[in-house]
Amino acid sequence: MGTTTDTRPFFLDCDTGIDDALALAYLLGAGANLVGIGSVSGNTSAAQGALNTQNLLALSGHAGIPVALGHHDAQARPYGGGAPHVHGNNGIGEVQLPDAGLELAPESAPEMLVRLARAHAGELRVIAIGPLTNIAAALRLDPELPSLVRELTIMGGAALAPGNITAAAEANIHNDPEAAAEVFAADWEIVLVPLDVTMNHVLEEHDLQTLAASEAPAVQAVAAMLGYYFDFYKSVFGRRCSVMHDPLAAAIAIGKVRPTSAPYARVVVDATDGPGRGQTICDLRGRYKGHPKPDGAHCRVVLAATEDAIGEIVRGTLALADASLVVLP
């Protein structure tokens, strides 16, 4: 991490995934100090996601960031096969990254998270952009985790917006509602970045061309992945484009994109087998009187963010070109 001036330690938990790949490239380009990365099944399997993450790290000149394998299956149900129609069979839009042959960390993702939270007690910030299986497992390993972690930013859920995997549920939470229920019930400072805000920040064709014009191989690779993602989002928006779920959460977590509306709310996850399974029920009834902070609420729900979020994500990612030229320790 010789390139970073931001020394705050971050742990990233991801299911790489096209928008995870862009989030990772963005975090690296923006100079975030990633002290470890966990992989979990979601967009693709935990193992495939770890491989994608490692190969992208290597292509970015950041092969030194340790990657730990996390849970393959969700708490209550086996891994469902990912979302190949969105992310491709290999999770990254069929793009073939050079195989860096990196080894996985000798610990699981939940173990890594617990170790790093203890090593950086009170300072570690966690960015969770996949299902919350690993985070819940880490909570079980170390119930003191919430007091050790400074902030947990989660991409997931839908507060007052429609879901994306069902009418009510967003994919990350729906992939493991039982784990999510545990995570939201624990008493830590959570910043939830739900579809309410991610669906309003759209990367357009010209942004994609800007990324594709980068000289950095990692950025070129991500741009190629995004082409696949754009095809899927045509079914959602009626045009080729893509929303920025994971990169937006990453940008908010590192403080480069500012939420303009993020009320505290009590959040409960529907872990029933009913039609609302996987929904994040955010109690926003206070909105008619300016969202007073409810007693005991410890989750901010990001409903809107500064308009130039896409610009920040593009600029941050393009900065990877320079970063990868720096000799690493």
Add this chain to the structure above:
Amino acid sequence: MGTTTDTRPFFLDCDTGIDDALALAYLLGAGANLVGIGSVSGNTSAAQGALNTQNLLALSGHAGIPVALGHHDAQARPYGGGAPHVHGNNGIGEVQLPDAGLELAPESAPEMLVRLARAHAGELRVIAIGPLTNIAAALRLDPELPSLVRELTIMGGAALAPGNITAAAEANIHNDPEAAAEVFAADWEIVLVPLDVTMNHVLEEHDLQTLAASEAPAVQAVAAMLGYYFDFYKSVFGRRCSVMHDPLAAAIAIGKVRPTSAPYARVVVDATDGPGRGQTICDLRGRYKGHPKPDGAHCRVVLAATEDAIGEIVRGTLALADASLVVLP
């Protein structure tokens, strides 16, 4: 009904209730042809609601409209005692209406609905502004009901807005989710008027004063009830005012207020015992491409209505002053 020029037949099912009372006064003032009224437990008990309805009809000069008693208990749970903190112990804000001593119809509310639907086959429009217990019971009595009823307008639910009885659920639907699930599953043309639109149309102090200045005893009585309702809504909005749940649904049902956004959506009611119990899950995922009508959808979800809805409700209600002076058959 000598005062009406609108001959379309309407059946009203209600749990009177302060805003039900205003909806009734509005419908009468606006000249709607109410051929029957059913009473159901909700804001208050079915019996109390029927009494409130009868006495308000009499005070309005409309004692001839038949009122039928409907279900006291919800399908799966006994009547929970209403909402005295919102509507008062008698459902109408402790206002004492003159007791007209009217008799109830010799049939139940579901039986009346079925009879009227057959008598006005293809023409009867139903306005349901309470829990859907009676409507579901009528469906069971006559499974052909959906083909006999022209349109069913329901005040209830929350599509993309917070609930009001829980974080996710609106009171009418939450009072009998099992009944609501049956009603939405049946294949009739439904217009759902949820909190998404009702919470955005607020009756303010000056509107209340306009109503209170009416010379019509029924309008004066409703204005007195609204004073109680205003006190409750101070806890929601931070000021004395009230939203117009039931009157807005009534005004939309008779075509005097126009929805400006009412996409067709598949609607499923959460009848689990989970945190989403009583929620109306409206599949609005099509909103990012202009809400194409989903195959098989038969429910329009009103998300917005013309801005002057409150003005229409006030004017329509004030017209009751004249209407009640006309000699009835």
